[in-house]
Amino acid sequence: MDWQNVLAARNGRMKASEIRELLKLLDQPDIISFAGGIPDPALFPTETFRDAMSAALTGPAAGAALQYSVSEGYLPLREWIAGQMGQIGIPCSADDVLITSGSQQALDYLGKLMLDPGDTALVTWPAYMGALGAFNAYEPRYDRLDPKGNRPGSDIAQAARAGGGRVKFAYLSADFANPTGETLDRSGREALLDLAEELDIAVIEDAAYQALRYDGAAIPPILALELARKGDLQQCRTIYSGSFSKVLSPGLRVGWVVAARPVIQQLVLMKQAADLHSPTLNQIATNHVARAIFDDHVAMLRTTYAARRDAMLSALRRYMSEGVRFTKPEGGMFVWLTLPTGMDGADLLAQSLKTEKVAFVPGRAFFADGSNGNTLRLSFSCAGESMIEEGMKRLGRLIRADQSYSTSVSVSESDAMVQ
Amino acid sequence: MDWQNVLAARNGRMKASEIRELLKLLDQPDIISFAGGIPDPALFPTETFRDAMSAALTGPAAGAALQYSVSEGYLPLREWIAGQMGQIGIPCSADDVLITSGSQQALDYLGKLMLDPGDTALVTWPAYMGALGAFNAYEPRYDRLDPKGNRPGSDIAQAARAGGGRVKFAYLSADFANPTGETLDRSGREALLDLAEELDIAVIEDAAYQALRYDGAAIPPILALELARKGDLQQCRTIYSGSFSKVLSPGLRVGWVVAARPVIQQLVLMKQAADLHSPTLNQIATNHVARAIFDDHVAMLRTTYAARRDAMLSALRRYMSEGVRFTKPEGGMFVWLTLPTGMDGADLLAQSLKTEKVAFVPGRAFFADGSNGNTLRLSFSCAGESMIEEGMKRLGRLIRADQSYSTSVSVSESDAMVQ
Numbered sequence: 001m002d003w004q005n006v007l008a009a010r011n012g013r014m015k016a017s018e019i020r021e022l023l024k025l026l027d028q029p030d031i032i033s034f035a036g037g038i039p040d041p042a043l044f045p046t047e048t049f050r051d052a053m054s055a056a057l058t059g060p061a062a063g064a065a066l067q068y069s070v071s072e073g074y075l076p077l078r079e080w081i082a083g084q085m086g087q088i089g090i091p092c093s094a095d096d097v098l099i100t101s102g103s104q105q106a107l108d109y110l111g112k113l114m115l116d117p118g119d120t121a122l123v124t125w126p127a128y129m130g131a132l133g134a135f136n137a138y139e140p141r142y143d144r145l146d147p148k149g150n151r152p153g154s155d156i157a158q159a160a161r162a163g164g165g166r167v168k169f170a171y172l173s174a175d176f177a178n179p180t181g182e183t184l185d186r187s188g189r190e191a192l193l194d195l196a197e198e199l200d201i202a203v204i205e206d207a208a209y210q211a212l213r214y215d216g217a218a219i220p221p222i223l224a225l226e227l228a229r230k231g232d233l234q235q236c237r238t239i240y241s242g243s244f245s246k247v248l249s250p251g252l253r254v255g256w257v258v259a260a261r262p263v264i265q266q267l268v269l270m271k272q273a274a275d276l277h278s279p280t281l282n283q284i285a286t287n288h289v290a291r292a293i294f295d296d297h298v299a300m301l302r303t304t305y306a307a308r309r310d311a312m313l314s315a316l317r318r319y320m321s322e323g324v325r326f327t328k329p330e331g332g333m334f335v336w337l338t339l340p341t342g343m344d345g346a347d348l349l350a351q352s353l354k355t356e357k358v359a360f361v362p363g364r365a366f367f368a369d370g371s372n373g374n375t376l377r378l379s380f381s382c383a384g385e386s387m388i389e390e391g392m393k394r395l396g397r398l399i400r401a402d403q404s405y406s407t408s409v410s411v412s413e414s415d416a417m418v419q
Numbered sequence: 420m421d422w423q424n425v426l427a428a429r430n431g432r433m434k435a436s437e438i439r440e441l442l443k444l445l446d447q448p449d450i451i452s453f454a455g456g457i458p459d460p461a462l463f464p465t466e467t468f469r470d471a472m473s474a475a476l477t478g479p480a481a482g483a484a485l486q487y488s489v490s491e492g493y494l495p496l497r498e499w500i501a502g503q504m505g506q507i508g509i510p511c512s513a514d515d516v517l518i519t520s521g522s523q524q525a526l527d528y529l530g531k532l533m534l535d536p537g538d539t540a541l542v543t544w545p546a547y548m549g550a551l552g553a554f555n556a557y558e559p560r561y562d563r564l565d566p567k568g569n570r571p572g573s574d575i576a577q578a579a580r581a582g583g584g585r586v587k588f589a590y591l592s593a594d595f596a597n598p599t600g601e602t603l604d605r606s607g608r609e610a611l612l613d614l615a616e617e618l619d620i621a622v623i624e625d626a627a628y629q630a631l632r633y634d635g636a637a638i639p640p641i642l643a644l645e646l647a648r649k650g651d652l653q654q655c656r657t658i659y660s661g662s663f664s665k666v667l668s669p670g671l672r673v674g675w676v677v678a679a680r681p682v683i684q685q686l687v688l689m690k691q692a693a694d695l696h697s698p699t700l701n702q703i704a705t706n707h708v709a710r711a712i713f714d715d716h717v718a719m720l721r722t723t724y725a726a727r728r729d730a731m732l733s734a735l736r737r738y739m740s741e742g743v744r745f746t747k748p749e750g751g752m753f754v755w756l757t758l759p760t761g762m763d764g765a766d767l768l769a770q771s772l773k774t775e776k777v778a779f780v781p782g783r784a785f786f787a788d789g790s791n792g793n794t795l796r797l798s799f800s801c802a803g804e805s806m807i808e809e810g811m812k813r814l815g816r817l818i819r820a821d822q823s824y825s826t827s828v829s830v831s832e833s834d835a836m837v838q
Contacts, residue, residue, distance in 0.1 A: 063460025
């Protein structure tokens with residue numbers, strides 16, 4: 001059978017990523033990896049989850065923990081989330097919360113909710129590559145979101161019309177973004193809201209890393225700033241996507257969306273049709289664990305990850321050659337490197353697998369237009385401090401070798417051409 | 420904000436079902452319900468799951484059980500499933516298996532894989548309403564699948580072209596279908612494969628109830644019959660969708676797809692972009708429980724559900740008036756009633772909530788064209804035998820009352836018109 005005869009057009013946009021294929025090679029034991037954007041499993045509250053699962057599966061309510069449940073999500077968990085949202089400037093009720101199977105599912109659903117083929121999604125340059133992957137299924141075009149840039153909204157709208165659709169939303173991670181680790185300041189958030197009003201579009205605020213601030217003053221979430229302007233969540237255009245993946249457990253796949261009622265109601269219908277509901281037991285256990293230990297656990301994570309970030313920034317200062325720039329994140333899991341122009345992160349990784357055995361994610365895949373190949377993402381979340389020291393030493397050596405190699409290759413290629 | 424300005428066209432097809440809204444009323448304690456198509460939670464192997472979860476969250480592998488995992492699914496579980504598939508005539512390997520978050524997610528992904536707006540999906544009349552809901556998001560038209568009908572494939576293809584697309588797949592549940600409980604016999608399955616070859620389309624075999632046969636000889640799955648013709652899974656056009664929901668636990672959301680490699684590979688990419696993976700711990704625990712108790716547990720379910728089916732069929736024979744027809748399922752969870760022409764299942768339910776307090780699902784929502792309102796679905800899976808007896812007694816009384824009420828209403832409406 002020739003499957004091309006029955007595949008939908010959207011499959012043309014869902015291709016295997018070369019980067020992901022390359023990353024499969026990085027599980028080798030002799031590699032020091034800063035590639036995975038994942039929390040350290042040694043820090044998971046496994047015993048608390050075990051106790052919560054056991055309790056949920058004991059007694060008269062045990063059957064309900066393994067039974068179908070409502071698409072909106074487990075009410076006590078939605079209530080706890082609503083309480084947490086209130087603490088960060090977003091007072092809301094359980095009815096404003098939808099449970100999703102991780103924030104990745106929220107991104108898929110939000111693309112499905114808003115994107116017709118040819119519509120425009122505004123994304124940061126770079127953006128979380130998983131968001132681009134989720135949106136791609138709905139065949140958008142991308143335009144660059146730069147809240148502090150001075151490009152007028154009318155130009156963006158005009159380009160979208162020329163592209164055959166309308167701007168539907170701006171997507172960004174405002175706190176400790178994947179991949180840069182950077183944070184959008186308050187004036188940038190306000191400028192983004194102004195742009196969203198001008199274009200009459202939604203804002204998707206991906207808050208996956210928001211709880212992991214290590215220093216500096218917290219900036220209100222975009223949705224909190226919009227709520228302060230409008231006074232009513234039901235009038236807001238910002239859709240907040242949260243996740244337990246980075247703070248409790250990613251493997252249980254529990255995240256949430258907070259938004260105005262028309263969005264929540266449509267997402268509930270979508271979820272009912274797409275997977276009925278997120279697993280019941282996972283929501284019950286997450287509710288139990290969050291209520292028991294959330295604040296203390298997050299405090300422990302902050303201390304641990306902050307030390308790793310410090311170790312990485314310190315080592316980068318010592319080992320990187322001139323011409324290498326890197327971000328200084330106040331939270332999250334990532335440092336973003338910009339290599340000298342002309343160098344390529346993917347080439348560097350291929351070289352590294354042969355010589356220095358240090359792994360990272362080349363930056364190009366985070367750009368909707370595949371530009372900026374001279375970048376790479378480092379994650380400090382899963383590496384101990386001595387491993388970070390050794391890894392940055394190797395990376396510095398690799399980049400210096402590549403700089404001289406690039407020079408020698410250019411020379412010999414020139415030689416080849418004249419011969 | 421007017422959300423209509425940013426919603427995708429597909430939302431027009433994702434509407435709240437009146438039936439689902441009505442069913443929310445049926446949780447009242449004084450209602451005897453045959454509405455939910457759900458397994459009896461009293462029969463869940465809760466202790467075995469509790470032990471499996473505890474084991475997975477103890478020791479050095481505990482962190483991995485809460486960590487991200489591969490989109491394909493947990494390898495030992497895929498291996499166990501491949502072994503089970505071999506026992507029903509579908510020898511395959513773990514590489515031919517994708518884990519999904521229940522078979523509902525498989526239906527969503529298969530719609531996403533194949534349907535462009537205006538394409539045709541062939542579905543049975545009636546079909547599982549959740550399949551129609553999943554496919555609707557991809558804006559198909561529907562045509563009637565009747566493997567034993569004598570409508571030529573060329574007519575179906577012509578109608579699809581006239582509808583602005585192509586026939587992409589036939590979807591059906593061949594064993595103990597939701598909602599009818601009926602089974603497609605072997606010659607019907609072979610005829611379906613002939614039609615699929617003629618139209619060059621995929622077949623989606625929804626096998627959610629396949630393990631729950633209470634009597635009669637098992638018929639090979641459609642994929643097994645196609646494999647017998649072709650000798651190689653990679654040449655087959657049938658996509659098999661299985662689920663643990665009806666035999667172990669629905670709340671953990673674990674199902675699977677077996678298909679040719681191009682389908683599995685594309686679905687893996689789709690899953691990676693849509694929710695990364697199904698929850699890790701759920702897959703580990705399901706693998707443990709399936710290996711420990713699957714055959715014994717299914718044998719227990721068969722005995723229990725068979726007795727309830729027998730009780731329902733016996734009561735239906737005694738309490739239904741002439742003119743009411745019902746199916747005699749060899750397995751699954753459902754009996755399908757056809758009321759005398761002119762009666763309406765939804766009206767009957769509304770009446771029942773006032774008087775007899777017995778609940779069921781009106782049949783119209785299972786028909787892609789909203790026809791056949793004089794039908795309803797009864798589920799016997801969650802009701803004890805005395806409750807079934809009482810419920811069928813009330814239902815018979817309700818239908819008889821409706822028959823005489825309908826007559827009297829027609830008369831008084833006629834009276835009203837002449838006045």
